Amino acid sequence: MGAQRTTPESATMKRPGLFLPILAFGLSLAIADEGMWRPGQLVGMKTNLGFEPRHLSDLNGHPMNAVISLGGCTASFVSPDGLVITNHHCAYSSIQHNSTPDRNLLQDGFLARRFADELPAAPGSRVMVTVEVTDVTAQMQKDLPAGSQGRKRYQALDDRKKELVAACEKDPGHRCRVAPYSGGLEYELIKQMEIRDVRLVHAPAGSIGRYGGDVDNWMWPRHTGDYSFYRAYVGKDGRPADPSPSNVPYHPKTWLRIARDGVREGSTVLVAGYPGNTNRHRLASEVESTFGWLYPTTTRINRQSLDIIARETASRPEAAILYASTVASLNNRMKNNEGMLAGFPQSNMVARKQKQEADLRAWVESNPGRKTRFGPALDELDALVAKQRARREQDFFYEGQARSAALLGAARTLLRLSIEKEKPDEDREPGYQERDVQRIRERLTRMERTFDAKVDRALWRKGIQEYAAIPAAQHVAPLDAWFGIEGNRVDEARLDERLDAMYAQTKLADTKTRLGLMEATRASLESSQDPFMQLAVALWPADKDLEEKSKDLEGSLEPARARYMEARIAFLKSQGLPLYPDANGTLRVTYGTVKGYRPRDGVVYTPFTMLEGILGKDKGTDPFDAPATQLAAIRERKFNGWEDPALGSVPVNFLSTLDITGGNSGSPTLDAQGDLVGLAFDGNWESIISGWDFQPEVTRCISVDIRYVLWVMQTMHDARELLHELGVDGQTRAARTN
């Protein structure tokens, strides 16, 4: 778990690197499967890769520099002209943003044959290129008293983070953040170039790109063409610039080469990407609270929300388009939660965690030095987790439900911005510094594409009722006063009257108004006549108080958890085992093999699906309604050279043992030579619990096979220009020389 430093930016590379293959025979190969490794951790590890893993620790080299973050998704450069490939579902909001009832790109797909035809991505879309990663653990912890905790410690760390970030961002066009590992045991300063002119280049028809939809989500066998293309643009000086017609395609240092022949069963594969968040190192008691309360509650609320959205948009297709992305995300989360809940009883996770904790405790207790160093932190962590659990209803129902109105969110953002702007920039709350203003503006703008007053009101109304039903001791007084909630009682007529008045009188549904208020002073907002702003003002003291309590808890949890992780790492090290930290949105590598699995006795899932499977699945109705031209091409076996000789058909999706999670979507799946063989886009049903628990026998990553992507591009879209740019030219195998 040594800290890592990347080399400073090296000279610009203009060709994808070709690794010298290492000799595979005679080596004892470690096939990892589990583990979202920090690239530096791989140095010295024996892998089954066809190149030295140290290449992966060079974030400015090939292939890592081609692996980029979209914020929530991963993507990669695939041409010297800044062409970016990611998942269809990662480009979904951009496709949606450019869709109208008349020109429905979600349905029909899109192809720009020329640069000039490319469309702006959704506001706020970014391509983030990690350029530097620095261990800042020492700076973060310097002069921090060893036992310091609570609000004070929180503030100290927060101040240092801001200082480090501010210094880092002196370099224009870059964003920086301090990422804690293992609950604050280590910190890294991550510097990313932020390309903010992103354009949509190509998306397949929705009935290819999200074939199987929510039904097939998390499922195998799978037949989803989950790919799309963006292009990154920069100013003529080569630096990030605001979107402008005069911008030019970005020329990345490196880009991924297409592996025309793909992979086969047993092939080594690797995924590099930005997994967002895992909880592999949580305590048994946290697992219990999450699976026993949080997930069942979330599932219930999500189902309610979906019902409300369906009801409120039933006869209004324009409103349905506004909520398409929300619905997709709710469905995804609900299925995710349900899957985790279904797999939880058999996982035996709590018992295993309890044993793990007992073993750790015994190891700590068995040595006086360890007992002194780790003992109190273990007790402290247990106590803090219990404290956190005691306020879970308030966290969920007040913060998440009773304040869920999009207009209230806008009002709160604007009010907080005015409050923070009264302070010097460096003292402001993260998220409200000058560096954040542009993102706030984009968020406030994007609302116009995702907001409908009727739907918003209905969702919020339900959220208020849900909030009212939690123990009154966890209520927040000004909200109760605003709606006349008494104990757990809501006067529905009064509630409706209030809501009607608020939605009738507010001006915040207007984008210009929202953006204009970004310049307003705190005083002017505090005397605003807008009912949503008035509510935000009324809630502010209580919200501030909750935030302080939250920071106090966090300031104590962090050092306790860091000490716990330190103990675990030491314990594992004593057994000769490495430990990868939980995912935290930083660049990670996972490697393994293309492999099917046995979901249950008598059933084997093969690692590849193929074109013919679409014929077997198609029903002619969404989400199994492949384009008629596609079905015809499959029936006629128009493989165009993209078929796998062993399968006798074009592979569509494939399984591998890679360890991925949310944030990895769109990640390049690479072969042992580091060439692009697919895009990770989902996990299988059995992997749904893998955020908490990795089960090597059944946890699988699902990638769309690059040969299917190329087949669709050639056969369905005749995307000859793009294929040329990718260096594959849509030639059939016979004609290609590789």
Place this chain on the structure above:
Amino acid sequence: MGAQRTTPESATMKRPGLFLPILAFGLSLAIADEGMWRPGQLVGMKTNLGFEPRHLSDLNGHPMNAVISLGGCTASFVSPDGLVITNHHCAYSSIQHNSTPDRNLLQDGFLARRFADELPAAPGSRVMVTVEVTDVTAQMQKDLPAGSQGRKRYQALDDRKKELVAACEKDPGHRCRVAPYSGGLEYELIKQMEIRDVRLVHAPAGSIGRYGGDVDNWMWPRHTGDYSFYRAYVGKDGRPADPSPSNVPYHPKTWLRIARDGVREGSTVLVAGYPGNTNRHRLASEVESTFGWLYPTTTRINRQSLDIIARETASRPEAAILYASTVASLNNRMKNNEGMLAGFPQSNMVARKQKQEADLRAWVESNPGRKTRFGPALDELDALVAKQRARREQDFFYEGQARSAALLGAARTLLRLSIEKEKPDEDREPGYQERDVQRIRERLTRMERTFDAKVDRALWRKGIQEYAAIPAAQHVAPLDAWFGIEGNRVDEARLDERLDAMYAQTKLADTKTRLGLMEATRASLESSQDPFMQLAVALWPADKDLEEKSKDLEGSLEPARARYMEARIAFLKSQGLPLYPDANGTLRVTYGTVKGYRPRDGVVYTPFTMLEGILGKDKGTDPFDAPATQLAAIRERKFNGWEDPALGSVPVNFLSTLDITGGNSGSPTLDAQGDLVGLAFDGNWESIISGWDFQPEVTRCISVDIRYVLWVMQTMHDARELLHELGVDGQTRAARTN
């Protein structure tokens, strides 16, 4: 398609035969899969069996003489003391018959450790041993004018059948029947020894024997322990006798040896048994009517019936037990119909049949001799099928629904018996001759175990309403008059009044009354005061008329179909292809291999399931509620030597390419040496349409593996006496010497 004769009964064998293995290498092996072959057809065919197929044509030799019919199911002798193995679902009515709320054998299973503890099988249970099969085509068709048809031809054939049967049954203790092949192209006289003292020896717990229940019915992967044991008893003279304590176990000529080591993927297997009925040689127009009208209608009615039974037995467990068997059968049929309907569109069966018919027609037309011989019959068959179709509503709703009351059935049987008894025995309608009287008695007795007045009334009431809704032209006047049905109108109040009165006044629910009336004269029944008898009397003239029309149609259909089949056989023969006739309840052989399949893209079904799959499937609730002791034994990996070395566990069920259908249930699955490796008990979902259409890629037979049977016997029941009798003694593999 040559006719076959068996050798006359040979000297009694006292040991299972051991075949001299034939050399397999150098032979071009035909792996048949499709085909329910008449044993004689196999002579000279190249098979992948380890012995000469001519052995299979000796019905008195090994192993065919050990393969017996239970009427509707197949079974086999597995010991020199008449021990019989069959499916749990084939012994279901016997297990049910011996169950009471206090001693629920359906739930707990049963094991007789001594002969004296064995229980009587359900009344009417039989073990039928085929002893002689004679080609009687010549006798049947002698002096029949070539073109004769209709009622007259029907009667002539019927008379000849009765004569042949009567002569054959002069041998006491035997039942004979004339079986038509290919719609009357050939006839065989089949003589079976009828053992009528059958006793229940052993059944596993219901949660093993019907594990997965209706949910898993037709499904793979499967984990059903579908086996039970009977024993056949005869009089001290070795001849069939009525059940009596003084009877002794029957000593069969031969019995099957247990293949302790079972089979593996790719092994040759063979099933011998009594498949009931297939429709592989029907016309496209018949397929259309069946799949377009009959199956959808049956499905609807069956679902209604299940709902009614569930409603009417909801709070009455004793009534639920009475209908358990009916419910199982309705569920089975409904799932069957639904599966066939689901698979029908993709099967392309109608188009293939139409092409087949067009090809045949072209071949017939292309030659004057063939045209003269077959041409008119092809036209005639089309016309007759259309005629049959025109009365399908009456067939289904009058005969099947409006007369569905069990008490009306009893009354009609008694009335018909009295009418037939006025004639000399040889002139009576088949089913009402002296030879049939015992079966009628048993049927009338068994009713007491399967009848509940409330359920019967509710089902019938619905049946009458359904009947009323068909075109009034297909109504039957006396029934309409009885219930006051006018056109399609039913006066519900009047219907209820009539039904209430009938069920209140009838004495036919009493078994003694029913049996007593078997001696009644026609005149006394015609003046009976019993309302059900009065209805039977009222319906008789119309029923008789319908029967005459039916026989007339049948008398014309038979020769037309025979001529059509003759043409098909000749056409196929001209291409060097054999044709197996549709199943007709006669002894058949199917051979193939142990093999999984691909149900859809990305999914492979392995040919074996194993014990651990039960752990994965178990829910603790019916039908996935394996006994706790079984789950514990599996968790502890108590395999007791019955595990397969390659699987590393005990195989539970396995798939093979065999061609089976209803009636094959309980059939011994034999290995290439003719030893018992399992019991066929079901087909897979994709085979559900195989009664009409065999699809070699996906049609599979499901057998319970004999090693699972033995494992359950040893581990769950400590059935040491039975294991000893089977010659396996429950020793572990290490201790066994084979």
